[in-house]
Amino acid sequence: xxxxxxxxxxxxxxxxxxxxxxxxxxxxxxxxxxxxxxxxxxxxxxxxxxxxxxxxxxxxxxxxxxxxxxxxxxxxxxxxxxxxxxxxxxxxxxxxxxxxxxxxxxxxxxxxxxxxxxxxxxxxxxxxxxxxxxxxxxxxxxxxxxxxxxxxxxxxxxxxxxxxxxxxxxxxxxxxxxxxx
Amino acid sequence: xxxxxxxxxxxxxxxxxxxxxxxxxxxxxxxxxxxxxxxxxxxxxxxxxxxxxxxxxxxxxxxxxxxxxxxxxxxxxxxxxxxxxxxxxxxxxxxxxxxxxxxxxxxxxxxxxxxxxxxxxxxxxxxxxxxxxxxxxxxxxxxxxxxxxxxxxxxxxxxxxxxx
Numbered sequence: 001x002x003x004x005x006x007x008x009x010x011x012x013x014x015x016x017x018x019x020x021x022x023x024x025x026x027x028x029x030x031x032x033x034x035x036x037x038x039x040x041x042x043x044x045x046x047x048x049x050x051x052x053x054x055x056x057x058x059x060x061x062x063x064x065x066x067x068x069x070x071x072x073x074x075x076x077x078x079x080x081x082x083x084x085x086x087x088x089x090x091x092x093x094x095x096x097x098x099x100x101x102x103x104x105x106x107x108x109x110x111x112x113x114x115x116x117x118x119x120x121x122x123x124x125x126x127x128x129x130x131x132x133x134x135x136x137x138x139x140x141x142x143x144x145x146x147x148x149x150x151x152x153x154x155x156x157x158x159x160x161x162x163x164x165x166x167x168x169x170x171x172x173x174x175x176x177x178x179x180x181x
Numbered sequence: 182x183x184x185x186x187x188x189x190x191x192x193x194x195x196x197x198x199x200x201x202x203x204x205x206x207x208x209x210x211x212x213x214x215x216x217x218x219x220x221x222x223x224x225x226x227x228x229x230x231x232x233x234x235x236x237x238x239x240x241x242x243x244x245x246x247x248x249x250x251x252x253x254x255x256x257x258x259x260x261x262x263x264x265x266x267x268x269x270x271x272x273x274x275x276x277x278x279x280x281x282x283x284x285x286x287x288x289x290x291x292x293x294x295x296x297x298x299x300x301x302x303x304x305x306x307x308x309x310x311x312x313x314x315x316x317x318x319x320x321x322x323x324x325x326x327x328x329x330x331x332x333x334x335x336x337x338x339x340x341x342x343x344x345x
Contacts, residue, residue, distance in 0.1 A: 064290065066288065066290075066299075066301050066323070068301065068321050068323060068341070070343070070344045071343055071344060072343035074343070077288070105248075105250070107248045107336065107337070109292070109294075109296060109297045109327055110296065110327065111292075111294045111296050111297070113292065113293065113294055114292045114294075114296075114297040114325075116299075116325045116336065116337050118250050118252070118258070118337065118339075138252055138258065138339070138341075140250070140252060140323065140337060140339040142299045142325055144292055144293065144297075146293065153290065153299060154299050154325075156301075156321070156339045156341065158252070158254070158339065158341030159341075159344050160253070160254060160255050160256035160257070161254050161255060161342050
């Protein structure tokens with residue numbers, strides 16, 4: 001009788017304790033080793049351009065990705081659309097040279113399978129031997145762990161309208177500057 | 182006796198625990214359409230509060246923590262809920278009047294676990310400051326929401342205008 005009561009008590013306590021342990025969402029602060037992988041996935045989404053391994057780059061993105069970049073024609077929905085968008089980077093005269101993510105802040109969801117981030121990006125490349133850099137682009141994004149792999153599902157890069165770098169303006173509106181001179 | 186306990190745990194206690202965890206996910210799958218409506222409502226509330234200056238509605242629609250990030254189209258990023266709250270005096274001023282807002286081309290995605298959502302859209306936010314237009318038109322808006330204590334809250338958002 002005493003044994004049965006003890007089993008009952010142990011069962012109730014075990015259920016409560018196990019339920020607390022197994023059903024509780026993970027802490028938003030990542031301790032599972034995902035941070036390094038997510039950081040690398042974010043960095044390689046820009047850094048791939050140095051090696052120009054397109055297949056490796058496409059693997060960093062989800063099939064249903066969304067992308068806004070600096071320009072009005074940079075809206076991309078889905079990986080197939082992104083592949084078309086990336087055709088221009090296949091030009092052999094183009095290559096990434098260096099990049100830096102400043103103040104990168106990654107936050108994990110409570111369930112641990114989604115991460116979002118913000119940072120300031122410096123992205124340098126060379127085209128026909130001439131190097132140019134986009135400095136301090138404000139970049140945000142979202143990644144999800146799908147089939148054990150972290151992929152970008154959303155990326156948004158922009159310049160503040162009141163602080164667009166002069167070299168950027170010159171790059172796209174050089175005629176305007178030439179006329180003034 | 183030990184054998185009995187082992188069998189008891191393996192075939193009764195552990196399956197019950199696993200089943201109860203599984204149910205949480207299954208329930209969410211059934212309500213996906215409703216869940217998307219709730220997400221959309223929370224996104225909309227980020228601007229809806231302004232017409233009636235319902236600050237409580239606004240503060241309920243964004244995450245009340247230091248990780249909250251709001252990127253404005255200007256040279257300003259607000260890190261943390263308290264930073265966003267600092268703008269209350271501006272919005273609360275009688276000189277500021279929200280007229281209407283409209284979201285278009287809104288796309289929302291739910292995470293596989295259905296506890297996170299992200300979105301993108303274009304936004305017209307029509308306001309006045311001292312009777313003069315103070316609006317955002319055709320702003321690009323992306324963001325992330327997380328379901329916390331049964332409510333969807335925006336945890337990160339990014340507004341911008343295309344540079345060319």
